[in-house]
Amino acid sequence: MEHINWIHNIPFFSIFLAMLCGIITALVKNGRLAFKIHSIMVFIIFVMSVILLISVVKNNEIFTFMMGHFPAPWGNELRAGPLEALMAVTFSIVMLLTVSGGSEFIFKDVVPEKQPLYFIMLNALFGAMLALVYTNDIFTAYVFIEINTIASCALIMAKGTPQSMVGTTHYLVISLLGSGLFLLGVCILYSITGHLLFPQMKEAILEIIKTEQYRLPLLVVTGFMFIGIAIKSALFPFHSMLPGAYHSAIPTSSGILSGLVLKSYIILGIKLIYCVFSAEVMHTLKITEVLFVFGLAGMVMGSVYAMRERKMKRMLAYSSVAQIGYIYMGIGMGSRVGMTAACFHILAHAITKTLLFLCCGSFVEDSGGKEKIYHMRGAALRNPLAGIGYTVGALSMIGIPLLAGFISKIYFATASVYSSGKMAAVLIILGVSMVLNALYFLPSVIAIWTPEKGVEMKPVSSVSPLFAVSIVGFILLNFVLGVCYRPITRIIQMSIELLAQ
Amino acid sequence: MGEKKSFWKHLKAWVDGEEVILDADKYIVSRSVKEKKNWGGRYSMENIKGNKKLYGFLSVAISVLFIGIMLSVVNDLPEFGNPSNPANNEVMERYLESGIEETGAINFVAGMILDYRAFDTFGESNVLFLAVMCVVLLLKKDKNNYSEKEEAENWEDDYFDENEKRPILKVGGKLLAPLIILYGIYVILNGHLSPGGGFSGGTIIGAGLILYASAYGQKKMQTFFTFRTFTLICVACLLTYCACKSYSFFTGANHVGYEIPKGIPGNILSSGFILPLNICVGLIVACTMYGFYALFTKGDI
Numbered sequence: 001m002e003h004i005n006w007i008h009n010i011p012f013f014s015i016f017l018a019m020l021c022g023i024i025t026a027l028v029k030n031g032r033l034a035f036k037i038h039s040i041m042v043f044i045i046f047v048m049s050v051i052l053l054i055s056v057v058k059n060n061e062i063f064t065f066m067m068g069h070f071p072a073p074w075g076n077e078l079r080a081g082p083l084e085a086l087m088a089v090t091f092s093i094v095m096l097l098t099v100s101g102g103s104e105f106i107f108k109d110v111v112p113e114k115q116p117l118y119f120i121m122l123n124a125l126f127g128a129m130l131a132l133v134y135t136n137d138i139f140t141a142y143v144f145i146e147i148n149t150i151a152s153c154a155l156i157m158a159k160g161t162p163q164s165m166v167g168t169t170h171y172l173v174i175s176l177l178g179s180g181l182f183l184l185g186v187c188i189l190y191s192i193t194g195h196l197l198f199p200q201m202k203e204a205i206l207e208i209i210k211t212e213q214y215r216l217p218l219l220v221v222t223g224f225m226f227i228g229i230a231i232k233s234a235l236f237p238f239h240s241m242l243p244g245a246y247h248s249a250i251p252t253s254s255g256i257l258s259g260l261v262l263k264s265y266i267i268l269g270i271k272l273i274y275c276v277f278s279a280e281v282m283h284t285l286k287i288t289e290v291l292f293v294f295g296l297a298g299m300v301m302g303s304v305y306a307m308r309e310r311k312m313k314r315m316l317a318y319s320s321v322a323q324i325g326y327i328y329m330g331i332g333m334g335s336r337v338g339m340t341a342a343c344f345h346i347l348a349h350a351i352t353k354t355l356l357f358l359c360c361g362s363f364v365e366d367s368g369g370k371e372k373i374y375h376m377r378g379a380a381l382r383n384p385l386a387g388i389g390y391t392v393g394a395l396s397m398i399g400i401p402l403l404a405g406f407i408s409k410i411y412f413a414t415a416s417v418y419s420s421g422k423m424a425a426v427l428i429i430l431g432v433s434m435v436l437n438a439l440y441f442l443p444s445v446i447a448i449w450t451p452e453k454g455v456e457m458k459p460v461s462s463v464s465p466l467f468a469v470s471i472v473g474f475i476l477l478n479f480v481l482g483v484c485y486r487p488i489t490r491i492i493q494m495s496i497e498l499l500a501q
Numbered sequence: 502m503g504e505k506k507s508f509w510k511h512l513k514a515w516v517d518g519e520e521v522i523l524d525a526d527k528y529i530v531s532r533s534v535k536e537k538k539n540w541g542g543r544y545s546m547e548n549i550k551g552n553k554k555l556y557g558f559l560s561v562a563i564s565v566l567f568i569g570i571m572l573s574v575v576n577d578l579p580e581f582g583n584p585s586n587p588a589n590n591e592v593m594e595r596y597l598e599s600g601i602e603e604t605g606a607i608n609f610v611a612g613m614i615l616d617y618r619a620f621d622t623f624g625e626s627n628v629l630f631l632a633v634m635c636v637v638l639l640l641k642k643d644k645n646n647y648s649e650k651e652e653a654e655n656w657e658d659d660y661f662d663e664n665e666k667r668p669i670l671k672v673g674g675k676l677l678a679p680l681i682i683l684y685g686i687y688v689i690l691n692g693h694l695s696p697g698g699g700f701s702g703g704t705i706i707g708a709g710l711i712l713y714a715s716a717y718g719q720k721k722m723q724t725f726f727t728f729r730t731f732t733l734i735c736v737a738c739l740l741t742y743c744a745c746k747s748y749s750f751f752t753g754a755n756h757v758g759y760e761i762p763k764g765i766p767g768n769i770l771s772s773g774f775i776l777p778l779n780i781c782v783g784l785i786v787a788c789t790m791y792g793f794y795a796l797f798t799k800g801d802i
Contacts, residue, residue: 004755004757012751016743019627019743022631024740026630026634026732027733027736067620067753068619068620069616069752070616070617073592075617075753076618111645113643121635121638131624137621143621143624143625147624147628150631154631154638158638160645188574190588194587194589195592214577214578214587216574216577217574
């Protein structure tokens with residue numbers, strides 16, 4: 001009774017710490033101070049998440065944490081295992097590096113008196129993403145999806161330009177469509193199962209499958225929820241809000257939105273697959289097949305759109321669509337190997353795309369606000385660090401060995417062997433998509449390293465130390481994931497086995 | 502003669518449903534046709550690529566399909582109020598049977614949202630707070646979204662606010678606003694005893710504040726309710742909520758002592774944390790309501 005297991009309290013502490021910092025920041029009037037509070041908070045959560053990860057991996061356990069005095073079917077619950085802990089670690093380190101590297105953009109583009117508000121949104125967004133990762137209750141998930149939506153819209157519109165308003169409106173409308181579908185799903189699911197917590201729902205759903213009663217509502221609900229999540233995470237036909245939003249937002253916001261926010265919904269989806277609907281039910285209802293097909297379509301179409309784009313940030317946004325397609329293809333394979341590849345790609349894309357957005361933001365700033373790739377000629381010579389960062393990120397996205405993107409593609413290809421009937425489709429589309437990736441990333445890399453004719457390249461506008469640290473950090477992370485990937489994939493495999501129990 | 506005419510003018514304006522300040526034109530200095538901003542660049546209706554008719558047809562078809570699916574699902578859902586529904590299970594049973602004993606609240610809904618599932622409600626109150634902060638980020642005057650012309654227009658609005666008679670609104674506001682606010686306070690304080698609670702009571706208080714502000718103008722409101730007050734109230738309430746619930750979650754999850762007396766169910770001072778939490782939620786909701794009104798009308802609180 002007297003013994004408190006502090007490690008089991010970490011999920012609860014992390015969520016509440018992030019929300020608490022969000023609330024306190026409302027009292028702060030100075031942007032720099034708000035930035036410090038934010039960084040310290042994220043760092044503390046990073047340390048705690050690492051401790052949690054080590055502990056759960058060592059004990060090979062997945063535990064639930066009761067939020068309050070009432071046990072599972074009556075009160076709220078959190079749940080943490082290796083997957084959750086790994087995602088929390090990734091989210092916090094990416095958040096830390098992105099915000100510290102992109103702090104100059106924030107201080108430059110946001111009106112000084114509104115900078116603390118920006119950090120309120122960042123803190124709340126971080127708390128909500130952690131809650132989505134840790135939750136074991138479908139209504140809690142919905143509430144934090146709402147927070148996520150509001151905060152991400154605020155991040156886009158913080159720049160205050162007309163373009164960013166248009167981008168925000170577009171993003172808001174499509175996100176709300178996704179949340180609305182998810183909420184509809186939650187309501188109907190509650191009325192046919194009578195529960196809101198994942199484990200109890202899972203039992204009730206298995207019962208429904210057995211008795212055939214409420215079979216149609218179950219099918220529709222599953223459809224609604226996964227369409228909702230797909231819209232939120234910008235799966236191919238629902239991607240139209242990304243380019244406008246990412247193009248007009250501050251690079252820091254774009255990086256966080258594309259690297260982390262989209263992923264938090266996907267992780268919720270993965271938890272729903274294993275903890276609520278269970279893999280077999282998903283398979284009987286053919287939801288995985290649908291996700292698989294749209295994933296494949298996204299991989300090709302995203303790259304095709306990206307090739308047609310002349311502005312760098314919009315190109316990166318379309319490239320995100322393609323990468324989200326990869327993740328859904330992995331989920332759609334319906335095997336644990338496929339899921340492992342998808343989870344690894346979540347990590348790889350999170351660290352790579354944020355790096356690309358930060359470097360791109362820096363190029364745009366150096367070339368005086370011009371955004372076309374054409375105007376970026378020689379940008380890397382002016383700012384070599386960002387140039388190297390962009391090159392590494394682009395090569396990783398294409399899938400060059402030693403980098404993170406290569407490993408995830410290898411895993412996707414391996415996973416295809418284990419899923420019967422899908423192997424040919426996966427391998428062909430994977431090949432096509434990689435070639436397309438190379439076709440739009442390589443020209444931009446060549447462009448930034450080619451000096452503009454007749455213009456003297458002044459070496460280096462001074463780079464702020466935080467930006468340098470963050471870029472170097474991201475590059476190192478990319479190599480770490482690309483070389484020492486074994487432990488990470490082992491953790492993912494272990495966590496998926498635990499989740500599927 | 503002049504008096505009479507002005508009376509007639511007022512009467513006529515009143516019948517027409519519009520309010521008039523005599524010689525209002527004199528004070529209007531800056532109102533002009535707004536220049537059209539090209540907000541989206543290439544997003545105008547004319548430039549939409551593709552077949553508009555096809556889009557129209559598709560949107561109708563998808564909506565009809567969606568309606569069809571929804572109707573067939575509703576047809577298959579459990580019948581409303583049927584005792585054998587899946588939702589009437591052990592969860593519901595415990596809420597209803599031991600709710601009073603375990604939470605101390607006679608209002609089961611309050612017990613449910615503020616004790617059994619308090620984490621969700623914490624999220625919800627954060628949603629409100631963030632929504633207001635979002636609107637502040639968007640609309641609060643700054644150098645990007647506020648020009649001198651708007652400043653002049655605002656000055657005119659203030660002038661009219663001060664000089665307009667609006668007797669019905671003013672007397673009505675004066676009489677009704679305190680009553681409405683009092684009723685809101687009653688609803689919040691009795692949230693654990695009767696239907697109501699923080700969300701509904703807060704909305705009522707917010708409505709009272711809005712009525713008062715629209716009758717007497719925002720300048721008068723600012724004598725006691727500024728942006729600083731607003732932030733302080735919101736932050737204080739959320740922090741209280743956070744502290745209470747952290748304590749309760751921490752003690753609950755780790756099975757260490759939890760010593761908040763529940764009191765006698767039915768008394769006003771009972772049900773542990775529910776009363777203070779209701780007050781917090783109520784204040785946040787009231788501030789949110791008024792904050793939206795103020796920001797959307799003037800761009801400032």
